[in-house]
Amino acid sequence: MKFVEPIRELQKISSMKKILLAQRERDYLLFVIGINSAYRISDxxxxxxxxxxxxxxKVRNHLILIEQKTKKENKVALSKGVKKAIEIYVQNHYQGNPNEFLFKSRKGTNQPIGRVQAWQIISDAAEELGLENIGTHSLRKTFGYHQIKRGTNITLLMKMFNHSSESVTLRYIGITQDDMDAAVQALDL
Known part of the structure; x- marks a missing residue:
């Protein structure tokens, strides 16, 4: 079984956004919300x-969903960039039905895209950039990886992911020995 990785380089994230936006605003928005939240693709x-x-x-300040896996309510704040992307998407695609799916399938009915289609969208864009081991779960992992890199407390991130231990969260987001070595070497008191 192949494990997916987070997208570690900010430049690669920016390039993914450009590729996805050129394809379809829907695909871009899926990526932007995904890398800025701890939600699973199924949610x-x-x-x-x-x-x-x-x-x-008006775009809400939070996205509140009942997670399929845990059956728990998860409330996530929406950043300025995510809110702006949603605002543009709503202006261009909202047709008056608040129950319509944001990531609507093109099959003509009010159905969302499937997990496989979402995976195809993300993995094709990653392949275009030469990124390997990238899939829909990479969105969630990318969120966690960059939260840790920016100093978010591991316990807080563990809670966001609903993990049982800090070590599970660190392994999940792909923090490597090289990352830990660099952190220690950078301190050098």
Whole structure:
């Protein structure tokens, strides 16, 4: 079984955004929300317009979903960049039905894209960049990896991911021995 990795380089994230935006705004928004939250792809693809905007078409401050895997409510703040991407998407794609899926399938019915289609979208863009071992789970891992790199407390991240221990979270997001060595060497008191 092949394990997917986070996207560690910010430049690669920026390039992924450009590729996905050129393909379809839907694919870009899926990526942007995915790398800025701890949601699993099975939860992301089920997001509907009413989850991200109020009755006045104003983008909400939080995305609140009941996770399929845990059956728990998960409330995630939306950053300025994510809110802006949602705002543009709503302006260009909202057709008056708040129950319509954000990541709608092109099959003509109000159905979301499937997990396999989401995987294809992400992995094709990654392949175009020469990135290996990237899939839909990479979105969540990328979020965690960059949270840790920016100093987020591991216990807080562990809670966001609903993991049982810090070591599980570190292994999950791909923190390597090289990362730990670099952190120690950078301190050099």
């Amino acid at each position: 992301l693809i089920r997001v509907q317009f009413h989850h991200v905007m109020d009755e006045k078409l």
